[in-house]
Amino acid sequence: MTQRFVTPSVTGRADALAQAHARSREFGLRASEAPDFQPLQPLALRDLVERNRSLYAHALPVMETLHAQIVDTESMVLLTDSNGVILHSLGDSDFVEKAKRVALCPGVSWSEAHRGTNAVGTALAEGQPTVVHGSEHFLQANRVLTCSCAPIADPFGRTIGALDVSGDPRGFHKHTMALVRMSALMIENQLFANQFGDAMRVRFHARGEFIGTLFEGLAAFGDDGRLLAANRSALFQFERPLDALRAQPFEALFAVAFPAVLQQASRAPGECLTLTLPSGVRVLARAEYATRPAFSADARGQRAAMPVSAPAPRRPRADLITFATLDTGDAHMAAVLNRVEKVRGRDVPLLVLGKTGTGKEWLARAMHEESPRRDAPFVAVNCASLPDTLIEAELFGYEDGAFTGARKRGSAGKIVQADGGTLFLDEIGDMPLAQQVRLMRVLQERAVVPLGGTRAVPVDVRIVCATHRNLRAMIEQGTFREDLYYRINGLVVTLPALAARTDLPVLVERILTRLRSSEPRGSEADSERMPARVSAAVLECFARCRWPGNLRQLANVLRTAGIMAEGAAEIGIEHLPEDFLHDCEPPQGEPAHVEPLPSGAQRTLSAEAQRLPSVDAHPAPSQPARMEELQATLIEQTLARNNGNVSAAARELGLARNTVYRYMRMRGTR
Template sequence: MPPAGSHVDVIGQAHARSLQVGLRASETPDFQPLPSAALRELVERNRSLYTHALPVMETLHAQIVDTQSMVLLTNQHGVILHSLGDSDFIEKANRVALCPGVSWSETDRGTNAIGTALVDSEPTIVHADEHFLRANHFITCSCAPIADPFGRTIGALDVSGDARGFHKHTLALVRMSAQMIENHLFANQFADAVRIRFHARAEFVGTLFEGLAAFAPDGMLLSANRSALFQLGGQLAALARQPFAALFGMPFAALLQHVARTPSECITLTLPSGVKVIARGEFAGARPGPVSVASATSVAAPPPSTAAARRADAITLASLDTGDARMAAVLRRVDKVRGRDIPMLVLGKTGTGKEWLARAIHEDSPRRSAPFVAVNCASLPDTLIEAELFGYEDGAFTGAKKRGGTGKIVQADGGTLFLDEIGDMPLAQQVRLMRVLQERVVVPLGGTRAIPVDLRVICATHRNLREMIAAGTFREDLYYRINGLVVTLPALAERTDLAVLVARILERQRLADATEATPLRVSPGVFALFERCRWPGNLRQLTNVLRTAGVMAEGEAQIELEHLPDDFLHDCEAAPDGVHAAAGIAEAVAEAGASNVPPDATQDETPPRMQDWQASLIDSTLARHGGNVSAAARELGLARNTVYRHLRRREGG
């Protein structure tokens, strides 16, 4: 049975409200669902809630399947937007209009879990004859309100089922599921903020029960989820715009530096109550500029606001010319249209630097002082691309910002809009984008006023758009609108400027980290291994490998094989020409000056001879480390399993 005590008061007060609005327990009011078109429009207005709730609803339904019940999602007024349930119970539920398009507010249905939870803003159970209308006595309902990232109720999640199958744990499942939806909404709302995940117990960091707090670049609190507010001991209205240092006892700049150096490591912070919490920070979007703890106060200084803050390491066309002939040819073609708003299409495999090129084009154009806005069409759900690109008016989405949301196209007004992975844009949005490019105006979702825009559009993709046109998945008219100039970036494995790229990336990372501890070079052995790598992730992979290795090698003169991440070494195992990566690593060590390499081992040897040389190198390294497999593997840059396989082969032979 449902809990006693205060629950009785909740039901009693709800019944009193039902009587006050003129409902009679015996009546069965006419609850005709909204027409299909009106329901679709309502769902569209609640698109953000619907999108983030749907996968959670499916998971929740899987937990209660075959229990004569269903999962329901409503808007803030109690109108059901979506339902999932057992087919036999859905038939019973339809008899009392427990279905999409019907309002289950208290004023329409009397006391019920959905309506009462929305009135009280608290998770609620209404069981059997606790329902005001007798027609609903055969069901039991457990409902939890859903709040947006600013604490405003935007909907509710409910499980309703046959009253004979009531289970006291159902409400706990519903509450956790609602919290999951709220956390998803929080992460989406503050995609470009600095976020903190924290809890007094380390094992809860990264779970549903963690506190989430988002901070602006100046270190002021933007918002916090329910768990964070509970731990901080205050309401959002009182805590909003509080500095990070006042809430967590550490200068904001110090946190930023910690996250930049060791992004995966937790840190201990102190709440205003004196309670210690374990926290993990993350740069959710574009990371803040370099910070120095030595010059930091309790609140980090705001970033420079003028064009004078244009950094010395800005990406330009000249900075991308690093000596590769194919890349130089691309840059020459791009340079010919410098300052002209000719649309550009950048082709190339994933990670080849398409966004770098787009930023360089913007930086070397008359638009450089205006915004550069990048949108990855592949990273957004189909249902969110439209709002993200074109924006939305106030009320277009429940829980939206008071003045609506400015789309990326309008944000790029006067500057450059970069649409990465344009081949992943849904057809419906391709039509709207085509209209924007033709007419140079944008009409936000839910609006009627056309907003003029002046921008340059650069698109990029790794897909074959001509094949997509033939398959009917990409519009031909849009293709010819965006490909004024088409250039193709070479894969990293095809480039001849690897040494310059490595040096440039390390220098850029050192500037970003604002520390002299990051090495500015790699050892000859590491570079020899880099030359043999296929680099399936291209420049993005090289950048990530150097970022990790640079952190591991802080304070060292150069990056050595032991500083490279293990997964990179595994990626190199399928080396060209059938030569095992371990042979390449062995050569790398030889080139680094390993004295134990046989003098007759040359690069001209056949693979069998190479294997003999590799075996000799592993044996001598093991001997030097007293048979310690882990130490030998680290020096050679091999996985331990590779050394163990060598030992098994040697013992068997």
């Protein structure tokens, strides 16, 4: 349904209510009946919220602000979908119970078909703001309420939901409807900004002081200069509905060539210019373009699109992380990259799920490198590593003297440092609730107020969040804010655990390449010190590993092993860290792989074996099993001679300490 932007007169309101009552009777409702309502089950309600995720995420902070303005008036704020089903509610505690008695709670439909004439159902049916006082409700059961509701439209004018304030008729205030309408406008404008973050946008109004407020006109244009969408205020100023304006060229709407405005926006971003509407009204305007294409004018002065000149190629770096870097042949990972690639360059928040060490930051860095923000900062914050007392100052910054121990001249904070680029919030599930509220406000308002400060600092950041926690469960437990969840939950992807991936050999090769390129080098010969490959035995060992630390553990193992193997042709078993081998136990029931002893130790073993008691009196085991038993016995005896000193025993036998430890675990002596 498309909204009509008309404020009804007193007579028009009476007519609209009469028509609403007539529709209620046509639906078969009787005024005296107690309606039978069944709210949606929790899972069904959750699915409905998911389908209205963008509306929900943008509306919740506005609902909180609206509720703060009407608190203690025995009322509540409601958000519904386009069919009138309540998605979320905020209310005074003394009014919530009364509201439940009339089914004013999430999961219940307040369409006219279900609840008769009421502000929500009638506003959605009429496509315009509606107030319904107590006795004006069709159902007698609902006459204990007075409700003010405004429909919410998407950037294309389609009604996607409604915002409502319902309360006790005795507490009704004539300004409530104005607050509701302004709040609905705020939600619509934020939806518009989110939808067309990368398009050419023009903010305009006949009075310059209204630019940047709820009442500014917003119009978005494609690269060809044709109108894509306009908000309610813009349509009012154009004096035409969106259907009549869509695809109109820029020149027809503002009486100036599109390339000229592009040039102005590029040369002096944020500066106002004067434009003329089709009605002849002159307006002040501010043009914004995140990605500005290049244009030229032909001999007739007509705008002609030219291919955008490619940015100067940056020098490739071996340690640069891109989508190609992460695409190593695993099907699950390829599917993740394919989904993420579709939203690069768009203002869609990314939430990365996965166990610790699965490469969540690598994916965030790749997305940054593949986006138009690549030349701006990438700032990573681990929310789990910062104490609760410091995370606020780290994220939001602080003014000089904001708290004891604060740095002179203050600190900008991580969010401001990421301005123009990407902010990666790792382990977002560990962020304290108080800071979740502040972060939500920053994401909503795109501005930061430092601790101890009063001036808001505008910021433009792309948000990528990551966590290994179950945020939905945390919401139910009250430890994670639902509004923040839906704000950061634009696209959700889950990274596979390393043990479940099929691309281990390629991963090893690429991590080694990165490690070799990042090693400090004193001479050209130093670049070859770390081996470029691992042995087949190491790969076999890696394949058996459980990898509880995932990619982070693999990178650390290879870094340590590479240093131990400097000067060797390849990394061998003997170069692996000792404690790593604990994670490479074979599955239960599978015999352990035992590295053969070197020739010197084999000769010692032969001599020692002659002194061992014969095992022929028992059923003969296989030759490899007997050899492993003899090897283990030899190692035990050597350890005993060296008083349990593993390093001394390894030197005597000519073995790596890892091999001794492996035999010890096999025998259960460690």
